[in-house]
Amino acid sequence: MSKIAEILQKNESELLADWMKEQLTAVRRRDLMNDGELQAQSTDLLRSIASAARNGNVTDVSGSDWAGVRERLTDISASRAKQGFSPDETALFVFSLKQPLFTRLRNELAKDPNAMFAEMWNATVMVDRLGLMTFGAFLKAKEQLIAQQAEEMLELSTPVVKLWQGIVAIPLIGTLDSNRTQIVMESLLSTIVATNSKVAIIDITGVPAVDTLVAQHLLKTITAAKLMGAECILSGIRPQIAQTIVHLGINLNEVITKASLADALATALQKTGKTVVRIDKQNGKAGENKDGAEVKQTPERKGA
Amino acid sequence: MTTLKSESVDIAGPTDVVILRQKVRAWSIELKFSLVDQTKMITASSELARNTLDHGGGGRCLMEMVSNGARSGLRLTFEDHGPGIPDIDLALKDGYSTGNGMGLGLSGSKRLVNEFQIASKVGEGTRICVVRWK
Amino acid sequence: MERIPILRMGNFLLVTIQVDMHDQLAMTLQDDLTNAIANYGSRGVLIDISSLEIVDSFIGRMLANISGMARILDAQTVLVGMQPAVAITLVELGMSMPGVKTALNVEAGMDLLRELVSAHRMETGDDDSEV
Incomplete structure (x- = not known):
């Protein structure tokens, strides 16, 4: 098991607390999402990253072990695109995991600079790739949203x-x-x-x-x-x-x-075969008609 | 461009034009073309098949279901070994006709499809390739 | 031989095209209709194409020809029931059939035909038949 996977598993609650703190200082959009919801989303994602890192290669985020993480990130990006988050706010959600993770790595590997560097590099690659994936999914969701709206507008714009x-x-x-x-x-x-x-x-x-x-x-x-x-x-x-x-x-x-x-x-x-005629209000025939006019069917000219 | 499936249809007589139309309809429906797009493609196939029959003395049509990655479409290639067309630009003009038609066969069907290519050599024959994308 | 039936209703002839026509069938219809107009002395022809899924330039020309030939034989023609997709395609193809009278359905077509025939009779002062 890699050091990253170990840290992710061992320090879950501390990591999560730090990550939440990072997120809340970097992007705080209580208008779009409350803290509880954010916490739940972050916990869920962190657990799935931990389990993917335990089973597979930490830098190979396109591998089959990471399928669960990818799915969660795609869902999160799509829902954020719809909620109205900006692209950088969405990307920061993932990138803000870097600092808590790096801090732990430094503490754990303080005595072995070579190992620390190697693990830091792996962690950077992992978080960057996850961030890019989030960004891609965000754009895709936005594009779908635009296409859908364009189609709706096209239909809206042509009432018969x-x-x-x-x-x-x-x-x-x-x-x-x-x-x-x-x-x-x-x-x-x-x-x-x-x-x-x-x-x-x-x-x-x-x-x-x-x-x-x-x-x-x-x-x-x-x-x-x-x-x-x-x-x-x-x-x-x-x-x-x-x-x-x-x-x-x-x-x-x-x-x-x-x-x-x-x-x-x-x-x-x-x-x-119809004409609009003015109604004589004095004689009171069909006088309720507001504009004083009614449509009459004119007798059509019939052959022979 | 990748070909998903293909079929060759002989055009030797008037009933073959009807058979081709029916095949084009079935394939257009399979490709989920809208009703108007279906009608345009079937009409174009009818015009071009009649052209192959009347001016090329018969030939064949290669039907292909194609995909360019993003979109799928229907490609029809008509080939004959007739007298060929001496002046293609002239033949593509509205109202130009050598037969007894109204001269809308080539120019009209060009407007019904998304892509239209024509190659012809006098004495060797004519080849027309059209594509309509979904 | 395969033929499209022509119905006779008084002074009018009624044709409903329901099959995907090959060219020979279209030519036969043109012959049969002109013969029928002459034989019965018909004053009006109603052609219903609501079941036709395509009209290409050949069939379009045949329909326009029938209308022109009928006029020479002193009969009015009304084409009814063309589908929207067919109309869009025909226009794109470059056929607008300027001389052909049209109506949305058989009922509207019959009304128009009666109107046309009676107007025509008033113009030519011809009163030898009942409509």
């Missing part, structure tokens, strides 16, 4: 809303790239089928800029909807965007465009 029987709208907000546009396109088209909507309004009030690529994506969506038997209305085109579209030479002649979502809705209602 039903405005009326047979009319859906998609209010686009933010910059459109081709990845996002593809998702927008698919969710709009599948909602058209699901809600059996004849008219779809694409509102771009919240889109800061329209370049050739975005315009092409919008045109493709409109063409695909047409192939499926639905008509698209493009609304919310701001004056600057209208200027860019003409300057870029993008042809929107085949597309119905309206200045506002309200205008687009009026057109959509008309296309589905």
